[in-house]
Amino acid sequence: MASVVLNSLAETTVQILDDDEYPLSVNGKQQIRRLQEKIPSMGKFLRMYQGDGSGLERRIRDAANEAEDVIEHLMHEHIRSTAAGLATDIQYDLGELNMVMDEFDSIAEEVDELIQQNRVKPPTPTVVDRMLTPAVDGFPVGLEEQVDKLRVFLLEYQEYIQVMAITGMGGIGKTTLARAVFEDEQVVNHFPVRAWIHVSQNYEIQNVYEELLFSLEKQVEKGLVNDCDTTEHKINQILIKNMHLIVVDDLWSYQAWQAIRKVFPVTENDLGDRILITTRDEYAVPSPSDSVKMDVMDENLSWCLLKQKVFGSRECPSDLEKIGKDIAKACKGLPLAIVIAARILSQRVQTQSSWEELAQNIRTLIVEDEQFQEIMLLSYTNLPHYLRSSFLYMCGFPDDYEIRVSVLVKLWMAEGFVKNQRDAEYIVNEIVSKNLASITTIKYNGDIKSCSVHDLVSDLYKIKAIDENCERRISNSHLDLREVARAYASTMRSVISFQPNESSLRGLRKFKLLRVLDVVDTDAYSLPASVFDLFHLRYLAFGCPMEVPSAISKLRYLRSLIIRPSKRSKKYKHSRDEVYLPLEIWMLPHLTHLVSFFDLLPDPEGAASSSAQEKLLTLSVVKRLICTEEIMKLICNVEKLSITYFGDIYQQDYQLHNLVLLTQLEKLTLVVKKGSLLQLKAKPVFPEKLRELTLSGWRFPWEDMKAIAALPYLQVLKLRDHAFRGHTWNSIGESDEVYGEEDDEVYGEIHLCQRYTWNTP
Known part of the structure; x- marks a missing residue:
């Protein structure tokens, strides 16, 4: 967490120093520059030090938090005073920063000394006696299929595969499975x-x-190796001369594997030797290899395991069965949690009332269990610093929540965790590869579309977030913000409401440093004026049919504006799902993602600042966009564009031939509802860089497919709801372009969401 706070602080210092609007005194500027100079050495220290809970690391985090709070409060108060017409020429000395600077000086001196002496070493890890999943009649519960697969791998000929890995989250039973085999x-x-x-x-x-x-010398005859040889050479010689199975349990990194594998014989043919690895990190698995990915148990197996551990070979009393199944279900299929729950139950009297009492807070008892924390927190300890805050943020979402990566990217960027989408997607892959989150859906190209965090893991790391003093920086789903305000005063950074409740908008004015506000599903019908005083806001999401007032221009650092139908609006059949954007939408210089259900973009000519929105990457879902050359120049760097037209209402020239001017466009969705635009001869001209194209309702003649087939980088084509007209797609003479031969990568995948007869040679 400390590294992220440092990065955020560095960005904040640049903002206040590079903007002449803030009337800092000479002394104030010198203080902030001196602060900037100390950030790199502290960042270097954190990269060298991968320990968890270091006192120095905590001091860095807390000092950086406090320094950023002081600076951002100053920026907020100055903008507020300016808007109120108060004096704006006051010279700020940042007196409150003096005490923080004293702490920074002390930390910097200690860090420099450690780096110079090269004494930075991680702390000695806590030794954990790991609990294995218990077996039923000598066999692990629910692992029959995996054991069979591994047995085949070990006993049968496997061309080019001598190494197999068992992967999965902590407590999932990897070691138990390996031991069974x-x-x-x-x-x-x-x-x-x-x-x-x-x-x-x-x-x-x-x-x-x-x-x-x-271990090896106990299994071979004496004299097989020379006593004078090195340990490594002895191991190598024994393994060369004997067919062997080696289990490498609890591997944490590829670097560790590289060090260990040096003693294993290198052979090009399958001689029957096998290596079995257990690891939480899928990137630690060598290549080429095969793997068994372990998943959580279903409800039936969970109950079988719980029952076996509590009662052994005895029958479960009938009056305890229902509540027992509920307790097993609460463990969410995690074997470690089930074993701990069974231990807790075994220590209480076996009565219905006793079990019902435990069932009410069994998740809390599991998460607070010392053994559960020791085993599960090892994954966090092993995380690089730059991943920790991003992962903790994911743990702020509700139970069973499917987190869309596209949303997560925007949130992380708003919080200052990452600088761009590529870095964010890399972090998602890292977290998933370490089995701290699981994939729920994937895209056509294999990229992660959405993921989720196990509920008990999320519970545990919410506690960790409090311990790390970073709860204010993770997603927050409290319903009553007034209560949150009392706890965090004005330092809260993120508020996301996941349930319909108007109180989610109360007390917002107190959160002066808020960066993320997502109230899509609130019951409120309008945004309070205080929202537009949140000067540091970078991500704003709310639900239709709220309007966007001209005051949006006050949010000068806003990067993502999301407006979509709320749960409340969906209840009403005639609810208006349009939002009209004000002219001031063109006056947001940092706007990167604009996702909405609105009508025409306002004519930018009347805006005080109509310079190109060079940072705008996403424009979706805009209605009736007239693609004039002027508009195309304003959104020249858009990579994702979605437009909806209405064929039975509006009869305009939408100038779709100008789409070709969007040279950075990679993903385009064009939808026609309620009628057709064919009478207008509206024919889009697609930009060359397009990778994904979705067409719906256009009723194009199939001969127009030639233009699409000519796009050199297109990978996905989605045709929906009469995108093309006619019952036969006659692709004679152009089948190579449409379908692609084995050596032709024009299309990686074609999605057809309507049935057609293809007449091909």
Whole structure:
């Protein structure tokens, strides 16, 4: 978290120093510049130090938070005073920053000394006695299919695959599965030599070698290796001369694997030797390899495991079965949680009233369990600093919430966690690869479309966020903001409301430093004026049919404006789902994403500032956009554009041939509702860079497909609701362009959402 706060502080100092609007005194500017100079060395320290809970790391985080609060409060108050017509020539000395600077000086001195002496080492990790998932009659519950797959891998010929990994989140049962296979009778009889080594996060490679050699020497005849040889050479010689199975348990990084694999023999053919790895990090798995990805248990298996652990071979009393199943369900299929729940139940009297009492707060009891925290928090300890705040942010979403990556990217950018979309998508992949989040849907090209965090993991890391003093920077779903205001005063950074409740808009004026406000599903019918005094707001999302007032121009740092139908508006059949944007929409210099259900964009000619929206990347879902050359120049860098037209109401020349001027456009959606535009001969001319095209309701003749087939980079074509006219797509003479041969990558995938007869040669 400290590294993210430092990055955010660096950005804030640049804003206040580069903008002449803020009347800082010479001394005030010198203070802030001195603050800037100390940030790089602290960032270097955090990159070198990957420990968790360091006192110095906490001091850096807290000092950076306080310094940024002081500076942003000054910026907010100055803008507020200017808007109220008060004096604007007051010289600010930033006196409150003096105490923070004293702390920064002390930290910087200590950090510089540590870096110079190269004494920065991670702390000694806590040793955890890991609990294995219990077995039923000697066999792990619910792992039959995985054991069978692994047995086949170990016993049968596998061309080019000698290494297999078992991956999954902490507490999912990876070691249990590996142990079941390692001790399987057929496997034991097949391999003359078997060894099990535990790596852990902060391994010492020489200790790993010695552990492996000790295990191997007990299984081979004496004199097989020379006593004078090195440990590494002895291991290599034993493994060369004996068919073997080695389990590398609890591997945390690819670097660790690179160090360990040096002692394994290198062979080009399958000689029957096998290596089985368990890891939470899928990037730690060597290539080429195969893997078994472990998932959570279903409700039935969860109950079987809970029942077996509590009652053993005895039957569960009938009056406890229903409440027992509810408790098992609350564990969300995580074996570790089920085992802990079973232990808690076993320690209480086996009565219905006792179990019902426990069921009311079983999730809390599990999450607060010392063993659960030790095992599950290891993943956080192993995270690089730059990933921690992003992951904690994801844990602020409700149970079973499907987090869309496109939204998460905008939120992280607004919070200052990342600078661009590419960095954000990389972080999502990193978090998923470490099994801290799971993929729920993917895009056509294999990229992650949405993901989710396990409910118990989310519960645990919400506690961690409080401990890290960063709850104000993670997504916040409190219904009563007045209560939040009392807890966080004016330092809250993010407010997201996930339930219809008008109180989510009360007390907003107190959050002077707010960067994210998402109240799409609020019951309110208008945004309070105080919203537009939130000078630092970078992400604003609300629901139709609210209007966008001209005061939107006051949000000078706004990057994402999201307006979409709310749950409340969907209840009313005749609810108006349009929003009319004011002229001031063109006066937001940092606007990057504009997603809405609005009518025509206002004519920019009357705006005080009509310079090109060079940072605008997303414009969706705009209605009846007239693609004049002037408008195309204003949105020249748009990468994603979605437009809806109405064929039975408006009869205008939409100048769609000018779409070709959008040279950066990669994703285009064109929809026609209620009629046709064919009588206007509205024919779009598509820009060359287009990668994804969606057409709906246009009723184009199929001969127009030639223009689409000529697009060199198009990967996805979606045709919906009579996008083209006619029952037959006669692609004779152009089938290579439309479908693509094996060596022709014109289309990676074609989605057709309407049935047609294709007449092909």
